[in-house]
Amino acid sequence: GENVEQHPSTLSVQEGDSAVIKCTYSDSASNYFPWYKQELGKGPQLIIDIRSNVGEKKDQRIAVTLNKTAKHFSLHITETQPEDSAVYFCAASKPTSGQNFVFGPGTRLSVLP
């Protein structure tokens, strides 16, 4: 089955700097890759997603890149702010019956003021 790895497990950056989180997946049939942000006491919230027919997607300070050949995708956050501090999860899914999302282990991002 699908296996998603995520690095780093923890990341500390200064406010205003950029943060990059990387994920790799094992199943070449996976075609949809969302990123979730989870704050303390809350459920994961979708922040951006990318489909396998696209190499890059950007939404204001957040961008995601996908390399299908290497089977890895990355989250880029620019001009980080203290409210970006949270745990971030990548995930992968494929359109087969009964299949659902496989999540990475998470990255705890701390933005230091």
Next chain:
Amino acid sequence: DAGVTQSPTHLIKTRGQHVTLRCSPISGHKSVSWYQQVLGQGPQFIFQYYEKEERGRGNFPDRFSARQFPNYSSELNVNALLLGDSALYLCASTQGFPGGNSPLHFGNGTRLTVT
């Protein structure tokens, strides 16, 4: 519009007991999935229901069961609780059949503690 709602928010049970967790999806969403999130880890897939039928099951023992009602709400049941069942149980809904290009929308979860 209300998001995914889950109840209760917290629950403490004793080993061997049974628990029922409830979830109401976003209005118009027909698919509900359940995930278990152990502290410090990513969510792990338990069940997927679409149009009241089970469409997927993760690698969990038969002590775990679920169902979806005609109004698309769902229940997760866990029998014979073990200490290792202590976790945050997340419900997610999606507009279409999940596993394709429809993102999951999560509730805030039920924190289950088994003592």
